[in-house]
Amino acid sequence: MTRPNDKSAIRQDVLSRRDALSEADRARMSAAMAEHPLPFLDELGEGPVSGFWPIRSEVDPRPLMRRLAQLGAGLCLPVVRETGLEFRAYAFGDLLDKAGFGLSEPPQTAPEARPRVMLAPMAAFDRFGDRVGYGKGHYDRAIERMLADGKPLTIVGLAFSLQEVERVPAEAHDRRLDWILTEREVIRPSHL
Ligand SMILES: Nc1nc2c(c(=O)[nH]1)N(C=O)[C@@H](CNc1ccc(C(=O)N[C@@H](CCC(=O)O)C(=O)O)cc1)CN2
Numbered sequence: 591m592t593r594p595n596d597k598s599a600i601r602q603d604v605l606s607r608r609d610a611l612s613e614a615d616r617a618r619m620s621a622a623m624a625e626h627p628l629p630f631l632d633e634l635g636e637g638p639v640s641g642f643w644p645i646r647s648e649v650d651p652r653p654l655m656r657r658l659a660q661l662g663a664g665l666c667l668p669v670v671r672e673t674g675l676e677f678r679a680y681a682f683g684d685l686l687d688k689a690g691f692g693l694s695e696p697p698q699t700a701p702e703a704r705p706r707v708m709l710a711p712m713a714a715f716d717r718f719g720d721r722v723g724y725g726k727g728h729y730d731r732a733i734e735r736m737l738a739d740g741k742p743l744t745i746v747g748l749a750f751s752l753q754e755v756e757r758v759p760a761e762a763h764d765r766r767l768d769w770i771l772t773e774r775e776v777i778r779p780s781h782l
């Protein structure tokens with residue numbers, strides 16, 4: 591049996607571990623994460639990559655986003671709306687709006703985008719490809735909505751290796767990750 595509380599206990603535990611990292615360590619590990627051979631390069635020609643603008647002690651996906659942009663990928667970022675997450679185009683240098691929780695988001699004038707590859711923030715993850723987010727179900731619902739158009743979506747979870755747990759109590763609505771990137775490795779989840 592999986593109760594929602596299992597996830598919040600894991601979230602709290604792992605986030606306090608992540609908060610204990612120094613800013614210098616986070617920067618070093620975020621840079622290392624961008625240096626791996628990337629298994630989803632073929633998909634880059636098919637549509638934009640959604641990144642995110644880091645908050646608090648999150649992994650910083652921007653070194654990886656820069657590399658992807660240099661490889662020719664278009665980028666987009668999430669925007670929180672009443673109706674759920676929306677993705678809007680972003681290029682380095684564009685201005686972002688400040689939003690709640692320390693978020694930075696593209697303005698409503700930026701064109702809407704449907705990512706082909708999604709870099710997903712995670713509070714915790716396991717090797718089976720299950721993730722825990724901030725508990726709002728934003729990403730779970732956005733993934734559901736995107737897949738409804740029948741087109742492919744490659745979901746890549748990003749986190750520091752110390753955010754790995756033995757097993758996330760996954761629920762029916764959770765979509766598994768295709769890849770996981772940490773500062774140490776590229777993980778192909780074993781979908782058991
Ligand atoms: N960088 C980044 N951008 C993102 C997300 C994310 O996880 N990371 N999101 C992913 O969905 C969406 C924003 N969702 C968020 C939902 C809740 C909180 C938040 O901080 N909530 C509570 C509790 C957090 C906690 O457990 O520590 C709070 O601050 O009180 C932040 C972002 C879209 N953009």
Ligand SMILES: Nc1ncnc2c1ncn2[C@@H]1O[C@H](COP(=O)(O)OP(=O)(O)OP(=O)(O)O)[C@@H](O)[C@H]1O
Pocket residue numbers: 597721722723724725726727728729730731734761763764
């Ligand atoms: N596809 C979905 N459709 C409807 N409700 C959903 C869906 N996905 C998640 N939810 C609801 O959202 C809430 C949070 O879900 P969950 O605990 O899985 O969030 P999370 O994985 O931590 O967050 P996130 O996906 O935002 O990173 C739950 O109450 C869940 O029922």
